[in-house]
Amino acid sequence: MKAALPLLLLLAACAPAPARPAVQSFEGSARVLLTVQSYRLTYTEDPATHAIRGTLENRSSGDAFRAEGTLLPGPDGDILTADVSAGDVPRVNATVFGFGIKDLPLKAGAQLSGTIRGDLLRGSLRVNGFRSALTMTRVR
Template sequence: MKRLLPIALLLAACAPAVRPQPVQVWEGSARVLLTVQQYRLTFTVNPVNYALSGTLANLSSGDRFEATGTLLPGADAAELSVQITPGNVPRLNAGILGFGISGVALKSDAFLSGQVRGELFDGSLRVNGIRYPLTLRRVQ
């Protein structure tokens, strides 16, 4: 048992150190239907597999959504592809005379995609099949 302790210490010393992932915060706006909406995208990226996880907040309405996807590095720009989901939101259950709907989420899923060049994200937010141009600037 005493012989195994130095070997275990050597193996532990060779293991890569876990580095905290820096949090990135991006803010900007998009014209959705007839109004301008302010957004904040907060996320971390795993440097090994480029997996992104975080939240997208609609600052205009106060809604918050889960964000998962990738931020793939490129020669000129990084490609951001993120699925936006409302998470656990209230669901609509309604019926009249036996006909109705049940389990319909009150908030829609969305897809955020575009390119990151330096401190600027230029892309689109697709909600219910409609694309809205979105520009975000890095604030942290």
């Protein structure tokens, strides 16, 4: 048993350390209604569950949004789907002539979807029902 202990210690030292999720970043733009908006997506992936968590930053306005979703392997590349939320933002409560708006967030959430092939992410950003084509490239 004493002879096996050094061998076990040697094997334990050679075992790979658990991999820490690597941070992925993509930058690009989308035409939202009439203007081109610049975006940066930064996320980490849990390889066991394919879940992603990160932020989508609108670099044109300076706003940052929380992004959570999945990154699943597909036949033509990795398929990214994420819900984008503004988190705790100010809300509007107003009435005009008896008709009102209650608890309406000033910043809307969105859905981000696309396919990653190599260093290119092509997809769409859907905000308030309007879909905008989105193209991003990986930042190294």
